[in-house]
Amino acid sequence: MFSDISFTERRNMNKRKIIEEKLFRVLSAVATYSLIATLAFIIILIFIKGFHALSWDMVFKAPKGGYYYGGEGGVLNAIVGSLYISIGATLIATLIGVPAALFINVHLARYKRTQNTIRYIIDALWGVPSIVYGAFGFSLMLFLGMNASLLAGIITVALLITPIVVRTFDEVLCTIPKGLYEASMALGSTRSEISFKIIFKQGFPGFITALLLAFGRGIGDAASVLFTAGYTDLIPIHLDEPAATLPLAIFFQLSSPIPEVRERAYAAAVILTIIILIISLAARFLSKKYTKTNLK
């Protein structure tokens, strides 16, 4: 075949391939680094704008009278409220989402059509905007005769993030080789033993990723808690008390005409970012620790 192509044509072909290769590499690199640069820009901007307002008082004190007009205090109420809501919601989402993902992959392994239908429904739930979950949570709250509270916030955020836990963990479970299921079955394991002793263990890094994504979405979402968790300057002690959250604290402070208060909004954003960073690092550490014996 090569004898039909002249030396010049072959040289031109090689040149074209080299140019294509270089162009593709440059485009991919631009896409990747621009993404990292955007993230770095956001974090740097938040830090620059919020650093002056950041103080121990802000982290360890609840707002005092007139805080949103430049008065003393901090956002401890929102930090605690956000942590309560996101941890509670992540816990509920895990308790529902992990068995659901395992069920789809282990028990429904034979029923491909059912598997795909369930995945389609969960994907649709994932795509529903958080304000819709907020409105649903609000209706549910009224129906049950509840007030805006920590519990209502936890339930609404749990509804929002459960599809994230299920589908993210499910995607990881899909990558586990069929041979591992067969090997476990051939040993005489029951489906429950396979699910929890083998497949969950093998998919543990995926579980951590699912948890992080869900927690990140939960702690950072404002629309779902706007009507359901309410807002208060107090730190909630009981589940039926309203709870402040960091995204709403940022929103209220950023809407202020006072520059000093707007600076505090950025400081609150720094706190939110640091919380997510700490949780992320801790989760990665745990994931590495408990998957040392997993096959890569």
Add this chain to the structure above:
Amino acid sequence: MYLLKEEMIAHDKTINIMKTDIDTESVLQIKNLNVHAGDHHILKNINLRIPKNKVIVLLGPSGCGKTTLLKCMNRLTDINKELEVSGHIYIENDDILNTSTNVPLIRQKMGLLGQRPYPLPMSIYKNVAYGIRLKGVRDKKMINYSVEKHLKEVGLWDEVKDRLHHSPGILSIGQQQRLCLARGLAVKPRIILADEPTSALDPISSKIIENLFRDLKLNYTIILVTHVLRQAVRLADNVVFMSNGEIIEQGSPQKLFKHPKSAKLKEYMVNGN
């Protein structure tokens, strides 16, 4: 739905005929086994007797149904909804396709060794201990003893005794395959089902596995699926040649390969060599 007296007698006679037809010398008997996947007839009326403590080699071209036959024997075909299995597979007089016995218990009678090793996501020690614990053993000393025994049985103990709590990922593919064999033996199976267990291994590791099979057949019956004619000659006490979902010929390797009767086996031998 009451049966008439004559019908009941006829029914009992049929059951008695079926029972007496079961060969007690065989560890496993397959009768009229058919597997369909939609319109595709994968296994066609398979009848086979597997004698105790022998190496039986299932030989044949790709797609002839060897692996499906192997998977029927421990009911791994249950995983695939599209497969319709009919017929009888008797193990210790129990028809495993038509039984009320718990399927995991049936599977424990047969150790499976796949084409490539799949160690469980746990340490080398726990991989072997997993099978022992499945049998209900909880005594730590007993588990330690069994882990050592089975790792020695597959010749892996000296290579891993100082790394028992490491990941199986540190082992070579050949060592991982032997670990999977040790894990399978820990469940105390009657039969070892091996589906091309050396296909992903280098010649040295393959030789180790083949030598192991020669030793293991003193205590276990081994059913080996392979494409490799030479491996069949080296290992088999009996060869079952399959093509297109049917058993074409069976017998000792000497007889089968020196005087093949069917054109399909002759052709396979020519292309296989």
